[in-house]
Amino acid sequence: MSDTADKVKKIVVEHLGVEESKVTTEASFIDDLGADSLDTVELVMAFEEAFGVEIPDDAAEKITTVKDAIDYIEKQKSA
Amino acid sequence: MFGHLVAPRRVVVTGMGIACPLGLGVENVWKRMLAGESGLAAIQNFDTSALPAKIAGQVPLGTRSEGKLDINEWIPVKDQKKMDRFIQLALVAATEAVEDSGWNPGEDQEEERCRTGVMIGSGIGGLPTIYEASTLIQQGKTRRISPFFIPSALINLASGHVSIKYGFKGPNHAVVTACATGVHALGDAARLIALNDADVMVAGGAEAAVAEIGMAGFCASRALSVGFNDNPTKGSRPWDRDRDGFVMGEGAGVLVLEELEHAKARGAKIYAEVIGYGMSGDAYHITAPTEDGDGAFRAMRAALKSASLQPSQIQYVNAHGTSTPMGDDLELQAVERLWGDEAKNLAMSSTKSAIGHLLGAAGAVEGIFSILAIRDSVAPPTLNLENPSRESPIDRVALEAQPRKIDTVLSNSFGFGGTNASIIFRKAG
Numbered sequence: 001m002s003d004t005a006d007k008v009k010k011i012v013v014e015h016l017g018v019e020e021s022k023v024t025t026e027a028s029f030i031d032d033l034g035a036d037s038l039d040t041v042e043l044v045m046a047f048e049e050a051f052g053v054e055i056p057d058d059a060a061e062k063i064t065t066v067k068d069a070i071d072y073i074e075k076q077k078s079a
Numbered sequence: 080m081f082g083h084l085v086a087p088r089r090v091v092v093t094g095m096g097i098a099c100p101l102g103l104g105v106e107n108v109w110k111r112m113l114a115g116e117s118g119l120a121a122i123q124n125f126d127t128s129a130l131p132a133k134i135a136g137q138v139p140l141g142t143r144s145e146g147k148l149d150i151n152e153w154i155p156v157k158d159q160k161k162m163d164r165f166i167q168l169a170l171v172a173a174t175e176a177v178e179d180s181g182w183n184p185g186e187d188q189e190e191e192r193c194r195t196g197v198m199i200g201s202g203i204g205g206l207p208t209i210y211e212a213s214t215l216i217q218q219g220k221t222r223r224i225s226p227f228f229i230p231s232a233l234i235n236l237a238s239g240h241v242s243i244k245y246g247f248k249g250p251n252h253a254v255v256t257a258c259a260t261g262v263h264a265l266g267d268a269a270r271l272i273a274l275n276d277a278d279v280m281v282a283g284g285a286e287a288a289v290a291e292i293g294m295a296g297f298c299a300s301r302a303l304s305v306g307f308n309d310n311p312t313k314g315s316r317p318w319d320r321d322r323d324g325f326v327m328g329e330g331a332g333v334l335v336l337e338e339l340e341h342a343k344a345r346g347a348k349i350y351a352e353v354i355g356y357g358m359s360g361d362a363y364h365i366t367a368p369t370e371d372g373d374g375a376f377r378a379m380r381a382a383l384k385s386a387s388l389q390p391s392q393i394q395y396v397n398a399h400g401t402s403t404p405m406g407d408d409l410e411l412q413a414v415e416r417l418w419g420d421e422a423k424n425l426a427m428s429s430t431k432s433a434i435g436h437l438l439g440a441a442g443a444v445e446g447i448f449s450i451l452a453i454r455d456s457v458a459p460p461t462l463n464l465e466n467p468s469r470e471s472p473i474d475r476v477a478l479e480a481q482p483r484k485i486d487t488v489l490s491n492s493f494g495f496g497g498t499n500a501s502i503i504f505r506k507a508g
Contacts, residue, residue, distance in 0.1 A: 015157065016157055017155055017156055017157030017158075038161075038226040038227060038230075041226040042225055042226050042227065045222075045223065045225070045226075049223070
């Protein structure tokens, strides 16, 4: 697993207070991990802070799973 | 508008919960208060070097079984960041009150849930949260402001969180009347029950302004005690000649109010009945009471009238008594004026001497102390009242608790803006 994936999952565990084992790559923040819309806004902010990237609102809306977050951040980093 | 009303319904208290500088748990706090213990101490959790006032009453840290607060025992870590400390303290007190009442209708009791409301107020609300957000803006990090900032700071979110936790779908309301908040919340919630808007109301006040910003603000308005920084437990000394301002306290008090027949039908333990409530405004000054204490006088008189009582029928007054040079004597004068020749039979104390001034939570925690005074026939003490600045025929219960026959109690709270409220509790039955 990439460093990005590890770090994303750690942030999700901390912010949503869920078991590490539930944070699979496919997991949806809202459907699988009990987040609400405000939680996801805060999660995206945490990703921005941790990875030093800026995630515009229209992109943030499309980040609904752990995989979405990892993919977006890796794309930003390699850009 | 009110044509559907027949007659006001009777309202009783069936549950109580408290978090205050003497700890958590109604019985624990009351025992310590009657023993003359103080919850005031030097502030340790932030730097007070720039503040003239360096003491406060803070909820002690420890486990629930020790009667102290470990917030992780009460609220999941991930939810803590969604609520300012005043909301956290409200949830702690509300949890104890609801558990104590035994009233917790389940998901299959929709009608009961819809007839249960919440009215928990606060004087100031999430001031520390607002400070943190403004610091981010100052640092050019406006986009870093949390989506939870606004719901964390809003005063009515204490009521909101309690309703969400228990599924209480009745009236959801919040009082904001500075230091009179607690009494207004209890009185207004009791009226909602009396007027048939709800059968049960979870009501009270919460405050957590013991932070640099809150302390600095009250220091600037010259309201806080500054002369007892080296002797914190002596700082709150209502009616004493050496008093020099109030000591800020934090905490929450929550009561479960219930319609009498509703409580009887389910065999609830009934602590007391809410029999009177009165309010007034000073129309005078933003922070100072009128020089003749007339606002306090009229609030108490209105409460007595609503209860159809004479002053002689009250045995104990839980005073607002914040330990400010001016306010204490004005309240005393107002009580003397209203009670007249009966003043000599009255006991009146200020429990702020032990826990400080809990601002918007004060009236709610003092409502609890008033009810316990009835239950146990004892007047809690006014600590540090060593040399009264003024003589009075009223027994101010100096230094030690006093066993007394008490079946009816009046409790006062007055707030900035010239807002005054008094509430009367009577022994049940």
